[in-house]
Amino acid sequence: MRSEFFRHARLCVAGITLALMASTAYAEPAHGIAMYGDPALPPDFVSLPYANPDAPKGGEVVTGNVGTFDTLNPFTLKGEAPWQLRFLTHESLMGRSYDEPFTLYGLLAESVETGPNREWVEFTLREDARFSDGTPVTVEDVIWSYKTIGEEGHPRYRSFWSQVGEIEATGPRSVRLTFTTEDRELALLAGLRPILKKSQWDDLDFAAARLEDVPIGSGPYIVDSYEIGRHVTLRRNPDYWGADVPFRRGTSNFDEIRIEYYGDNTVLQEAFKAQALSYLREFNAERWATQYDFPAVESGEIVLTEIPHNKPSGITGFVFNTRRPPLDDWRVREALILAFNFEYVNDTLTGGRQPRITSYFSNSELAMQQGPAEGRVRELLEPFADTLPPGTLEGYTLPESDGTKRNRGNIRKAMKLLNDAGWTVDQGVLKNAEGRPLVLRVLLRQDALLSQVQTYMEIYKQALERLGIGLQIETIDNAQYLAREGTYDFDITFMRRDLSLSPGNEQRLYWGSDTADQEGGRNLMGMRSEAADAMIDEMLSTRSREGFVAAVRALDRVLISGRYVIPVHQYSVGRIAHLKELSYPQDHLPVYGDGIWFLPEVWWYEAEDR
Known part of the structure; x- marks a missing residue:
């Protein structure tokens, strides 16, 4: 009986030991984290698989936006900022690989650690992580950024913050977030929050920042110059701290990225034909097949490139x-x-x-x-x-x-x-029991990506007339559109x-x-x-x-x-018309295809004398 007791005791101890070992193994700091399974890249990976670590640095690229901007702070609800800034001038603790469903690798953080059920996540900062002004990125900056953006920032950041029960420093370079919700994804979302410099905002109102209060980030680009409603020029920081971080090798290759603003898509298209822009994304397959035969294409000065992908249609x-x-x-x-x-x-x-x-x-x-x-x-x-x-x-x-x-x-x-x-229907007009006609208001905005949407609605309007339904089409500029979209002042958009x-x-x-x-x-x-x-x-x-x-x-x-x-349509392939000097890694395309993670992130300028 005594031997049976000790046999059971030994089994219990062994089971507890194995459980502790499994828990400890799961919680060990790692170079990356995946939503399911393990990261595809090993700890000693050289670069992202769709980046060329030997890509040359230099040159400039000019892209175009339709509309205007009135702020350079992409993290607040106030105003409209160039959408590219969040991705080019600021960084998070980890970065996403677009060659896997959802996997992050270390960026500002050198490692990530989680609890057995991902009830908490802990990041350890790289010792050499720096903001663009040369000052170190600290745990204090991280905690302030999470709290401030979560409470005062754009609503898109607030849902995550509402599920954080505690954020605390666990060491001179480590910070832990503990969650209130059973949600495996939160550990990954935590790694993607933008990190800003706390001391910049000591005497400023973050939520009501002025145009000149450009948030200091740690990204490879900084705002070099701008003219309201006309352009923003980003310059690659020659002292960028992360140039040798594996996640960054072969990325951010252009010395300058210039964002030009145009009043409408027609003007933008003409600017590209005149080669005032470096590239243009085309979303209409018919136009791609029939309208890209202008002289610069025929001469080879502009190249037409198609990039497939394996992501959902959305x-x-x-x-x-x-x-x-x-x-x-x-x-x-x-x-x-x-x-x-x-x-x-x-x-x-x-x-x-x-x-x-x-x-x-x-x-x-x-x-x-x-x-x-x-x-x-x-x-x-x-x-x-x-x-x-x-x-x-x-x-x-x-x-x-x-x-x-x-x-x-x-x-x-x-x-x-x-x-x-x-x-x-009463005398050709569709009415309800109170005799009120059905009239719908479509709200559209001027946007380079939406050039054919107006035509969609003109055809649709004729179809609805056959049902006795009125359709009023209203096209407004981006600023007005965002204000009305934000208050849901539309029937259809x-x-x-x-x-x-x-x-x-x-x-x-x-x-x-x-x-x-x-x-x-x-x-x-x-x-x-x-x-x-x-x-x-x-x-x-x-x-x-x-x-x-x-x-x-x-x-x-x-x-x-x-x-x-x-x-409406699927966009099953990315279509990019670009100057012949722009090159990209053709031997390994990201599973997510084209996006800002692809162009301009991993493209480079191929000078003629190379």
Whole structure:
């Protein structure tokens, strides 16, 4: 009996020892962290796989934005800043590799450590990390940055901060964040918060910063000069501290990046043809195929490059503001989707060259499967069956037209849905029971990426007239647009949400119930869905890749069957027209394809005498 007792005791001690060893091993400082599994790159990696560590430094690149800017602080709600600044002038503790679904490697931090369940994360700063003015990046700067941006910064930063229970220094170069929410992604999001210099703001109001109060960062570029509404010039810092950090090798190769502002896309396009801009991204396949035959292309001075990717389609299209009746009725939204004759529009504007988005995560393994929900996806959704819109569990596909301009079949279906929702046509005008006509207001902004959106709406307006619906199209400048978008002052507007292979907390910002009425928020449709909230929670708490995929597929069903957006084209390939002197690593393209992490991040200037 005594030997049996000690045998059990030894087994218990052995089990406890193994558990402690496993916990300790998991919590050891590491060079990187992945959402699932281990980082693909080893601790001694030389550079990111899609960067050329031997890329030459030098030259300048000029890019163009449409609109204007009135601040150089991209971290507050006040004003509009050049969007590129957050990525080029400031850094975070870790940096993201765009060759993996969601993996971070050390940048300002040399290592990362987490608790067994990622209930906390700890970072150790590199001893030589410096701001652009040469002063060291300290733990005090890190703690101040998290608190200040989390409490006074742009709303996009506040959701993360609300889930931090404690932030504390654990050593002269280490800082730990402890979370209040069971969410595996928080440890990674913590590594991506921008770090600013605390002492700069001792006598300044961060949230109400003036134009000249440019936040000091630690990034490879600094603001060299600017003219309000005209241009911003960034200069590569010759004393940049991180040039030899593996994550940075082969990146930030241009000596100068100049951001020119233009009043509209037409002027920007002409500036590029005249080679006043170094590159231009083209999002219209028809224009790419038919309008890039101007002299500079034919002579070889401008090169046309296509960059494939393997990321989800995301959602691009016209979003309904469901805060406003009758857009709060799914039947009305379905009728409006039926009336949007995508097949005809696609043929007219892109020659049928760009396929349609079929769901928010289409083009990836995260996309919902066609037909009825099955397996774990059904298990996740069934508790919410009574609240789900038709088609969520049964299967929903976007309506297709016959491709003709009249779109008769879908117009008939749309009218039946509108009648069911209490709308009838009286003398050619669709009215409700109180006799009020249905008139929708579309809010659009002047933007280089949205040059064909106005045409979409002009065609759509004619289709809605056949249903007796009025459509008023209002195009305004960026400043006015942002103000009205931030207060949800629209019926319909254009929306683009890029989605990754590892969606996470940003999903709460896009379609979480808590953000539906948050001023300046990203939930443009005003979506409130218990099912969507639950699927996001499941995505963030599950510990297996299989469980994660099921949760995302279930969320995808809730989103697409909710009829919140009229989806348009997929952008399945990046199209970049650029000066012949601009080069990039062609032997290994990032899995996420083109983006600011690609151009200008890893491109370089190839001088003619090389």
